[in-house]
Structures are given as structure tokens and as C-alpha cells.
Amino acid sequence: MTDLTLYDCLESGNGHKVRLMLSLLDIDYTLVLKDIHKGETRTPEFLAINPIGRIPTLQFSDGRVLAESNAILCYLAEGSDYLPQDRFARAQVLSWLMWEQYEHEPNIAVARFWMHHQEMTPERVKLLTEKQEKGRKALDLMEMNFTYANWAVGNDPTVADVSLYSYTSVAEEGGIDLAPYPAIRKWLDRMAALPGFIPMEPFEDTK
Incomplete structure (x- = not known):
């Protein structure tokens, strides 16, 4: 056990x-x-x-x-290379984690959930469009970061990358095209190449 x-x-x-x-x-x-x-x-x-x-x-x-x-x-x-010991680098990681839950997940994840599990009333279609637009703005920020850096913080993957990966990798299931984000797509490939990597499970509709 x-x-x-x-x-x-x-x-x-x-x-x-x-x-x-x-x-x-x-x-x-x-x-x-x-x-x-x-x-x-x-x-x-x-x-x-x-x-x-x-x-x-x-x-x-x-x-x-x-x-x-x-x-x-x-x-x-804690105690691994995925959580920096340097005080400032750790704070940068925490900043990404807070941003992910405030700006990233509530839009990209919710758009994905609605498209597969909610009846799309006219009101929800309007809200979905707003969620997708906010999701793209979140990806814009990530694209800017990964255009100049391989990882979210420092020179190696951290929990910030792990946190950002999951819903970013399935953004298209929420109607958010990843084609305009070449730096993000390269980062997704770097994540997928890590030893021990496991992908997201495919979504099953319940509507």
C-alpha cells in the first residue's frame, strides 16, 4: 500500500x-x-x-x-528541482501559480467544460465567447514569455510549467486555436519530452 x-x-x-x-x-x-x-x-x-x-x-x-x-x-x-530554492525564483513560480488560477484556468478550462458538458443557450454562447477571448489573452502572455525563454521560470522546468501545461495542452477542446502560438506549441513539446511525462486524457462529451 x-x-x-x-x-x-x-x-x-x-x-x-x-x-x-x-x-x-x-x-x-x-x-x-x-x-x-x-x-x-x-x-x-x-x-x-x-x-x-x-x-x-x-x-x-x-x-x-x-x-x-x-x-x-x-x-x-519540495526538495526537488521543480521548486526552486532561490527566494526570488520561488516567488516567481508562486506568481505564475496564482496567475494560472486567476486568469488562465477560469477561462480556458471553463470554455472547455462548457463546450462538452453544458447546453449552449444563447446566453452561454455569449459568455463562452468572452471566456475564449480572455483565454486567448492569457495565452498571449504565455506566448510572450516562451518566445524568449524555454521555461516559465529560470532555465529548467518548475511546478509553474506543470501547472500551466494541463489546460493549455487542451485549449483547442474549448475552441481556442493554438496555431497562432508557435512558442507555446514548442514549449508543449518540451514538456512532453520530459522523463515521466503523461498526457491529458481525451474529453468525453456528456451532453
């Missing part, structure tokens, strides 16, 4: 970040899948583990639980 149990849903980019980090670091864990579309993260049993009722959730053998994907990434990467 492993010391770590990850509760996850394979189509979740936030969950994929954690599975990718575990794989890159070659950390053993037990995977317990939860179907978010069937309310499996809202059962009394799961809420007793994580009262927020969301995945990914990482549980330790002593019963402790850690939620929020980027917090989990930082915990797992």
Missing part, C-alpha cells in the same frame, strides 16, 4: 497537474477516480475527506488531506 491516495477525475486539468507531477517525480500513489458528473465528490463519504467537495484531493496514510492543485504541486515538489 502506498502512502499517498489521490482522488481525481481523469478529464480534470487540475487533477492532471498532480498526476503529472507525481509521474515526473516517480512517486507511487493510489488513484481513486471520482465521477464529478454523478456527484461522487458530493457524497457524505467524500465530504468527510474533503469538505470542499472537489478534486484533486491528496490524502496521506496518517489521514491528513491536502486540497487545491497548485498547493499539492508545491508540496510534492
Whole structure:
């Protein structure tokens, strides 16, 4: 039995970040899948583990639980090259992680989810267009960074790259074309070449 149990849903980019980090670091864990579309993260049993009722959730053998994907990434990467020891570089990584959850994920991930799991009413079509436009603006910033740098921070991949990778890699599933972003596409290739890399799972429509 492993010391770590990850509760996850394979189509979740936030969950994929954690599975990718575990794989890159070659950390053993037990995977317990939860179907978010069937309310499996809202059962009394799961809420007793994580009262927020969301995945990914990482549980330790002593019963402790850690939620929020980027917090989990930082915990797992502690002591590795994926989390810089330099004070300023670490702050830069944290800056990317906060930006990812504030500007990137709420637009690119939501556009992807709506297109596969929501009935597209006229109101939602309008909102989807707004999400896609904001998603492109987020990618514009990333394109600028990767035009001049191979990685988000410094000369090597960090948890910032892991966090940004998952939903960026499937942006086209949310109607956001990656063709105008050559630097991002090269960065995606660099990520895919890392030892231990695992890709996102394909999306299955539930509409």
C-alpha cells in the first residue's frame, strides 16, 4: 500500500497537474477516480475527506488531506528541482501559480467544460465567447514569455510549467486555436519530452 491516495477525475486539468507531477517525480500513489458528473465528490463519504467537495484531493496514510492543485504541486515538489530554492525564483513560480488560477484556468478550462458538458443557450454562447477571448489573452502572455525563454521560470522546468501545461495542452477542446502560438506549441513539446511525462486524457462529451 502506498502512502499517498489521490482522488481525481481523469478529464480534470487540475487533477492532471498532480498526476503529472507525481509521474515526473516517480512517486507511487493510489488513484481513486471520482465521477464529478454523478456527484461522487458530493457524497457524505467524500465530504468527510474533503469538505470542499472537489478534486484533486491528496490524502496521506496518517489521514491528513491536502486540497487545491497548485498547493499539492508545491508540496510534492519540495526538495526537488521543480521548486526552486532561490527566494526570488520561488516567488516567481508562486506568481505564475496564482496567475494560472486567476486568469488562465477560469477561462480556458471553463470554455472547455462548457463546450462538452453544458447546453449552449444563447446566453452561454455569449459568455463562452468572452471566456475564449480572455483565454486567448492569457495565452498571449504565455506566448510572450516562451518566445524568449524555454521555461516559465529560470532555465529548467518548475511546478509553474506543470501547472500551466494541463489546460493549455487542451485549449483547442474549448475552441481556442493554438496555431497562432508557435512558442507555446514548442514549449508543449518540451514538456512532453520530459522523463515521466503523461498526457491529458481525451474529453468525453456528456451532453
